[in-house]
Amino acid sequence: MCPRWGGLDNSFDVIVAGGNVAGASTAFDLASKGLRVLLVERRSQARVGSRSCGDGIDRYQFEKLGLPIPRGEFILREVEHAYLNSPDRKVRLRGETAGIAIDRFGLNQYLVRRALDAGVQMADRTEATGPIIEEGHVVGVHCRPSRGGDAFRVLAPVTVDATGWRARLRQAVPADWPMTEVVPHSEMALAYREERRRPEPVEDLLVEATFDFEIAPQGLYWVADRTETLVNVGIGMQWVPGIPNPRTQIHKEVLPKYPGLANTTEIRSGAGVIPNRRPIDCPVGPGIVAIGDAACQVQPMTGSGIGASMYAAGLLSEVVTVALETTKTPTMEDLFPYAHRYHTSYGTDQAANQMLRMSLQALTNAQLNRLMGSGIVSEAEIVSAARKGRLDLSFGKKLKAATKLLGEPRLVRALKRMQSDMESARDLYTRYPEDPSGLTSWRKEVKELFDRAPSARS
Ligand SMILES: Cc1cc2nc3c(=O)[nH]c(=O)nc-3n(C[C@H](O)[C@H](O)[C@H](O)COP(=O)(O)OP(=O)(O)OC[C@H]3O[C@@H](n4cnc5c(N)ncnc54)[C@H](O)[C@@H]3O)c2cc1C
Structure with missing residues (x-):
């Protein structure tokens, strides 16, 4: 011994x-x-x-969880809004208060x-x-x-x-x-990010992410100014066989879309795994x-x-x-x-959000462009669904969806199913057992629910 x-x-x-x-x-x-x-x-x-990080504190996550945001020299700036782009970048949705840019190592x-x-x-x-x-x-x-x-x-x-x-x-x-x-690896994302320095300070700081399943299969890429001269450029993709080299994607596909990043210098880079x-x-x-x-x-x-x-x-x-x-x-x-307290509180958000992620990943770039451009769900609602795991689709909105997406019944069905799957996941996690005796049957329900969920392969 x-x-x-x-x-x-x-x-x-x-x-x-x-x-x-x-x-x-x-x-x-x-x-x-x-x-x-x-x-x-x-x-x-x-x-x-x-470690490799997007260097952001999600303000909503802290507020929802009743956590004080840590304060110190590692706080770089408040980020007023983050944007979410459609794959063709023709639709740019503005989210609610985004968060705080941090020095993660600090x-x-x-x-x-x-x-x-x-x-x-x-x-x-x-x-x-x-x-x-x-x-x-x-x-x-x-x-x-x-x-x-x-x-x-x-x-x-x-x-x-x-x-x-x-x-x-x-x-x-x-x-x-x-x-x-x-x-399984398929329930994790591979993320890669570069920290780049701008030669001149910029006044309008940007934080945006773009869904683009061709550049970032089942994922997205982002550009986030941390200070007037430091910018974080990254990409996250679901960890499935055959995903492209993330660094190559950043250099060949993402940087050329941002002329303002042409003269930036890479000062640090790294990859990591996110169990998303x-x-x-x-x-x-x-x-x-x-x-x-x-x-x-x-x-x-x-x-x-x-x-x-x-x-x-x-x-x-x-x-x-x-x-x-x-x-x-x-x-x-x-x-x-x-386990009970975590699962019945933030676990419900995570489960609903995984459903949202899987439902979106089952769509194509063209369908995402149509969905995000249709105006069925408002800007704030889509971004807030991504963060809160709730999608508000009233009867009126479903009707609007049916009209706006005429000719695309699959997309209308996907949207309705997205909402009900998210609610089912939330409900299941709310019913997490209070002691281990209920675990086996609860786990069976979880497996059945997520096995039935849409996936990029279905
Ligand atoms: C590219 C990327 C960007 C991200 N961006 C953000 C973001 O902007 N905002 C956000 O909120 N989250 C972000 N995340 C997620 C976030 O970084 C993680 O969820 C968080 O770091 C998890 O913390 P952890 O302490 O559980 O694990 P880790 O950060 O992985 O820490 C594990 C620690 O354990 C140590 N360790 C490992 N094995 C052993 C061992 N056998 N013995 C002793 N020590 C060991 C490691 O050295 C490390 O210090 C990002 C993740 C990635 C990969």
Whole structure:
């Protein structure tokens, strides 16, 4: 058996693996409640958070979740409006208040510092390699130094998997625990972005995304000014076989559409994976909880995960604190309220949004042009449906759709179905079971609903 780690106090209440937005927020919230927390991060403290990002805080997500927007030097500017373009770029829909442009690395560094200031101990440059399981409970984590060296173990009654979309710990628990759910690549997006510098400052800052399934199969590309001279250009595509090289698409297809970007210089680039779907069915097991990308807590249409992770961190820390007050070895039942509270709140938005994403992805560029140009759903409504997961289609609008889209009955049917599928998903997540006994039948319903959903292949 590996030795315990001698360099740190071994008596922790919670081990959090992964020190980015989900892990650092969770560690902070738990420590603020008086728990002894160890944060295990494979990178050095100075490098945590250097990741590919659209560099935006979705204001709606924070407002909806009742979260204060973090403030600090990492805030670059308020973004008044974001625009959504049809594939032919003839229709440009203006959304509601969009959000805040941030320095993502600065935000993550701030979150780690905040956790350490609250008393969290950090084992950086340390990789969590797997859970330690005794008598059917996770009781700690196997670790090894990221740059080689002897393996060791750390122990605690609760372990949190915040290792991102690869979910290193939850994927390594026994296969019959529901939390091992495998997320197929087709339910993730591959996103690539470049940070580019403009030679001269611009006055009119732009934030816009364009659906174009030819340039970005089942996805979109975006141009977002972060400051007068820094612009973020990116592309996101569903991770299905045969997708084109995103960098090539940006350089060959996207940059030429923006003459203003011709003389910009690339200063940074990177790709990443976004689990853009509903949250995993069950993010808890005996002595273990998953959060953030490891639990697919991301808004499926916009790919926003910062607010969802920070919200989940608050729920998780409340549930874990209560569990540890009553038992030394929290069971799946003890930790289940975290799953219930997340799924019945933001989970409903995510599920409805995944339906919207799948319904839109089943359309062609030509159909999207027709739909967005038809005026059936107003500007704000389409953009807000993408963010809120609700599509308001009154009887009058359905009638208007039937008239405006005369000759395209398939599109009218798709629109009606989109609305009812979104409502069904929302309803199902509202009925998430209160304890694990209802999980099997609920999961069956989820599978049936999403198996029936439109897809790009149908
Ligand atoms: C290109 C792109 C653009 C995005 N843009 C936005 C945006 O503009 N706004 C927004 O809200 N969201 C955005 N997202 C989504 C958002 O970045 C994620 O949802 C969020 O970062 C999830 O945080 P996390 O902490 O769960 O995971 P991650 O950010 O993936 O962090 C996981 C952490 O765990 C560490 N780790 C991994 N494995 C181990 C291990 N075995 N042991 C120890 N440590 C480990 C990693 O080093 C990392 O620090 C974007 C995502 C991508 C890919």
